[in-house]
Amino acid sequence: MSDTTTPLLALSDYAIRFSTPDGTVKAVNGLDLSVGRGETVAVVGESGSGKSQTFNGVFGLLAGNAETAGEARFEGRDLLKLSPRELDAVRGADMAMVFQDPMTALNPAMKIKHQLSETLKVHKGLKRREAEAQALAMLKKVGIPEAERRIEQYPHQLSGGMRQRVVIAMALLCRPKLIVADEPTTALDVTIQAQILDLFRDLTSDAGTALVLITHDLGVVAGVADKVVVMYAGRIVEEAPVEALFTRPAMPYTAALIRSIPRVDRDAEAVEPIGGRPPDLIHPPAGCPFHPRCRFAEDACRRERPPLAEIEPGRRAACWFPFVDATSATAHGTPSPEALDG
Amino acid sequence: MAETLLSVEHLSTVFSLRGRSLFAPNVDLKAVSDVSFHLEKGETLGIVGESGCGKSTLGRSILRLIEPTEGRVVWQERSLTDLSDAEMRKARRDLSIIFQDPVASLDPRMNVGQIIAEPLKVAEPALSRKERRQRVEKVMEEVGLAPEMINRYPHEFSGGQAQRIGIARAIVTEPKLIVCDEPVSALDVSIQAQIVNLLKALKERMGLTLIFISHDLSVVRLVSDRILVLYLGRVVEIGPRREVFTNPGHPYTRALLAAAPIPDPKIARSREKTPLKGDPPSPIDPPSGCAFRTRCPIARDVCAEERPPLAEIGAGHRAACLFWEEVRSDPAVAG
Structure with a gap:
């Protein structure tokens, strides 16, 4: 916790390519992204934006046809240069991942107590007894009712919400410094989603764990994140503190995304969709990747x-004409022409 | 204007599940229990609830895609549940459905033209091939698909386009009622808005009546005139959109609203935490009395004894909670 100057995780000029029969898919391009200790960063994007692949690459979980470039430093060490064995020692112990579908992370033929205690035995060298005691304590901490009974059960005997709690418990067992959660609540009902998000909020504030929350749901982001990174076509197009992003988005894509979601707390007759389709990553459009769908696009x-440039302290945007006085971008539905600088 | 198109009367759908061992008796799962409501021409009824609450089963039981066990579905003064198979087939041209997973609901071996034409072959067998093709091209344009795509196959389309194909298939017979079962849940946010707006536009243009089933309350608020909330197969609240969202009478509705994410950091961080604990109970063995009492923050002893009736709490607004006045006297959860 003492070292606050170097970020916990720093990606620089980070890229991922997939070779496919149709050509090379440029899934992630020239990414610069940092996660500070104890910080909650939301990475937002639609399918194909590269948000999941970015972190699959950090964890060494990419498919065989993938190639990475650049750096991914965790506490100063470049994860991309580690041997599989060295990476194994970091994964699970210092950084852990939680996926959308808890069943993919759990072994269906193993009791909960064995799945949980195995992590501790491998990474911390604990004896069975001690490992199981810690596993039980963690299940209670993540709010599993009747933990003593549940720990003796198999994954299929638990509900979806409970399984996701088990996976979170498993991720937390070794007290990692970083948790990456990829759409952790997308498969869950809203009431269960709210419980899991409360749990994440409590855990990050109590234990000082950094959290990267990968999601397509801006509603989830608003309640949890400190900082938000918006990705489009494998690039970061905007980065901002959560409050600023929602009240004064700088990049037209972010503004359009916020306007396109219906709200449960308001009456409305229509939402404003983003026209067109997500870009083709094999043949990405020239210039700004969003320009074919952007109604403010000009020749430039x-x-x-446009490069990802600092537009105010702590804020970056990749746009030739960012909404500088961006208050109008969401308040009135449409940014006024004056908001377009240039 | 109040022309009742559809009445659902005491509808129940029970699934019989195999017992735990070879000789154990079968157990009944009551997916839909005693549901009644009516729909007026041109209105959209939103049906919300968590997974397993029976909302999809209800939608399918109304269309008899799943046979209901009890009760009646009255469509334009005829009881659908009493129709023979042949009569039902005729009635089906007026009744249509759109599914959640756009790609999985399309036959991968049929091209777009064949997929969209399929219901037309049954509903209007007298049409010539040329007429059929014209109708197909016309609906493709209506849903925003280029007619040149008519010979393409489902795998060549993105999720949003595949859902447009599903919608084209649903409207090609010019139906009067469409059950939309989670039509945008599998789509990206920017595409969701396109499809929601398309459905709203088609509804206006074709004078459709919609049943819109979704777990996403914000989408439901956007499209619906009235809202029906299901919990463990039963209606716990039904009423006009604005009333249900701003002045709910059932603690479950309130909890759902409190749990729905709001894309505004200030509001998201200042609202009450979700009062709901735990998961919904099993529909095989529902709790006595009020089924919601095991998760309800204001449950009393009496809630275990009797099932609360669906009582009138406002104009066209009913809720099944003995303590609905208490639910309402709390500061409102949504604006």
């Missing part, structure tokens, strides 16, 4: 890709 946007 079609010619040259």
Whole structure:
């Protein structure tokens, strides 16, 4: 906790390519992203934006046809240069991942207590008894009712919400410094989702664990994140503190995304969709990847890709014409022409 | 204007499950229990509830895609549940359905033209091939698909386009009622809005009546005129959209609203935490009395003794809670 200057995780010029029969898919391109200790960062994007692949790459979980480039430093060590064995020692112990479908993370033929205690035996060298005691304590901490009974059961005997709690308990067992949760509540009902998000909030604030929350759901982001990173076509297009992102989005894609979601707390007759389709990653559009769907696009946007530039302290956007006085971007539905600088 | 198109009367659908061992008796799972409501022409009824609450089974039972066990479905003054198979087939041209998973609900070996034309072959067998093709091209344009795509196959389409094909298939017979079963849940957010707006536009243009089933309350608020909330197969609240969202009378509705994410950091962080603990109980062995009492923050002893009736709590607004006034006197959860 003492070292606050170097980020816990720092990706720089990080890229992922997949070779496919149809050509090379540029899934992630030139990514610069950092996660501080104890920070909760939401990574938002639609399918194909590269948000999941980015972190699959960090954890060494990419498919065989993938190639990574650049750096992914965790506490200063470049994870991309580690041997599989060295990476194994970091994964599970210092950083852990939680997936959308808890069943993929759990072994269906193993009792809960064995799945949980195995992690501790492998990473911490604990004896069975001690490992099982810690596993039980963790199940209670994540709010599993009747933990003594549940720990003797198999995954299929638990509900979806409970399984996700087990997976979170498993991720937390070795007290990691970083948890990456990829759509952890997408498969769950809203009431269960709210419970799991409360749990994440409590755990990160109590234990000082950093959390990367990968999601397509801006509603989830609003309640949990400190910082938000918006990805589009394998690139970061905007990064901002959560409050600023929602009240003053700088990049038209972010603004459009916020406007396109219906709200449970408001009456509305229509939402404003984003026209067109997500980009083709084999033949990405020239210039700004969002320009074919952007209603503010000008010649410059079609010619040259805007770099991810700092627009105010702590905020970056990849746009030639960011909404600088961006209050109008969501408040009135449409940014005024004056908001377009240039 | 109040022309009742559909009445659902005491509808129940029970699934019989095999007992735990070879000689154990079968157990009944009551997926839908004693559901009644009516639909007026041109209105959209949103049906919400968590997974396993019976909302999809209810939608399918109304169309007799699953045979209901008890009760009646009255469609334009005829009881659908009493129709013979042949008569039902005729009635089906007026009744249509859109499914959640757009790609899985399309036959991968049929091209788009064949998929969309399929219901037409049954509903209007007298049409010539040319007429059929014209109808197909017309609906493709209506749902925003280029007619040149008519010979393509489902795998060539993205999720949003595949759902447009599903919608084209649903409207090709010019139905009067469409059951939309989680039609946008599998789509990306930016695409969801496109499909929701398409459904709303088609509804206006074709004078459709919709039953819109979804777990997503924000989408339901956007499309519905009235809302029906299901819990363990029973209606716990039904009423006009604004009333149900701003002045709910059932603690379950309130809890659902409190749990729905709001894309505004200030509001999201200042609202009450979800009062609901635990998971819904099993529909095989539902709790006595009020089925919600095991998770209810205001349950009393009396709630275990009798099932609360679906009582009138406002104009066209009913809720099944003995303590609905208490639920309402709390500060509102949503604006």
